[in-house]
Amino acid sequence: MFKKFVSRMITGATVVTTACAAMATAPISVAAQEEGDTVRIGSLFELSGAVAAYGQTQSNAIKMAVEEINEAGGISGKQVEIVEFDTKSDDTEAAVLATRLASQENVSVIIGPATTSQMQAAIPIVNEFEVPLVSPSVTNTDIVFDDDGNVHPFAYRTSWPNSFQGAGIGKFAYENLNAEKTVVIYDNSSDYGVGLYDNFQENYEGEIVSVETVQPSDSDFSAIVTNLMAQEFDSIVILAFYQTAGPLVKQIREMGFEQPIVGSNGFGNDIIYELALPENMNDVYYASLYPILEDDEFVQKYQEKFNSDPDMFAALAYDTVYIVKQAIEQAGSTDPIAVNEALENLGSFEGITGSFIYDENHNPTKNVVSMIEIQGAEETGVHEVVFD
DSSP states (O other): OSSEEOOOOOOBBEEEEEEEEEEEEEEEOOOSTTSSSSEEEEEEOOOSSTTTHHHHHHHHHHHHHHHHHHEEEEEBTTTEEEEEEEEOHHHHHHHHHHHHHHHHOOSEEOOOOOSSSHHHHHHHHHHHTOOOEEEOOOOOOOGGGGSSOOOOEEEEEOOOOHHHHHHHHHHHHIIOOSSSSSHHHHHHHTTTHHHHHHHHHOOOOOOOOEEEEETTTTOOOOHHHHHHHOOOSSSEEEEEEHHHHHHHHHHHHHTTSSOOEEGGGOOOSSSHHHOOGGGGOOSSSEEEOEEEETHHHHHHHHHHHSOOOOHHHHHHHHHHHHHHHHHHHHHHHHOOHHHHHHHHHHOOOEEEEEEOOOOOOOOOOOOOEEEEEEHHHHHEEEEEEEEO
């Protein structure tokens, strides 16, 4: 369901798309350029399975960006090929396909995956084969560090980390909604949910009166809703992906709770409206990495091409392609090690999601968390939480 305010995205690719199976399979189609005449970029996303909604929009955005680049002459005069694999939302598959991309497909860089566990599966592979990996959407704070606290040399992201998102959600609930007491419901089966909860509770200045946990396989939240009846609170914070958050919002609203619901960026896919039902999407707020107006050129291009609406992660994926382009041009080479060095020293990047540089931890330097307001199943406003 497309709203007044949405997240954005852009145009796609002269593509070399490859399919994947439990073991990597042969390409679906291969562009006609001779070896050496193209820049090969790996695309590793969850195109099917539990979190496919995140991967599909990012894959689309990558194709759109590459198409634009190729129409403008390519990267350093070379056309760009996308070598795409579907992880099927499976961590083992992600590791297998990352190995294929890094060791066999002659790619300069890999873009993806969309989620924390998939990226965690791919990082050891790209470190071993020395091919940079850039995830547009993974927010887990510690994803860029190894067990000893050292930065993974070949892992990057385009989104802000959970430490920033969690702090923004806490600040918004307390300061903007005047929520002095809140309940928190989070997904304790994922690093995403656990990390967000830890960061939220460290930064929320009010009182957390109750904490409940959920898992993606849950569908009946009656026990949680019953527990809420015994509490006094000013807001409900939900830190989970859309497939869990949607049914949870539905059951909370259907039991008569009218307090504001504050969600993480996991709310940022239109499927949540189908799961929660539009009549329950009222006085809901969620963190967004890139909110924009409906009439934005980027959104219109995406709608024209795919006959569907983009989400915030699509915009980040689009920008990620242009980050890669800038790095390859700066490196003057398609060699993965040279591209990695250029990423580390990228300097300022100007994209549709804003301007930033990579810090020493391979995180983008961003200082704003945007909170999207939903009233009557319409995205009616954007509230910016700004940090110094």
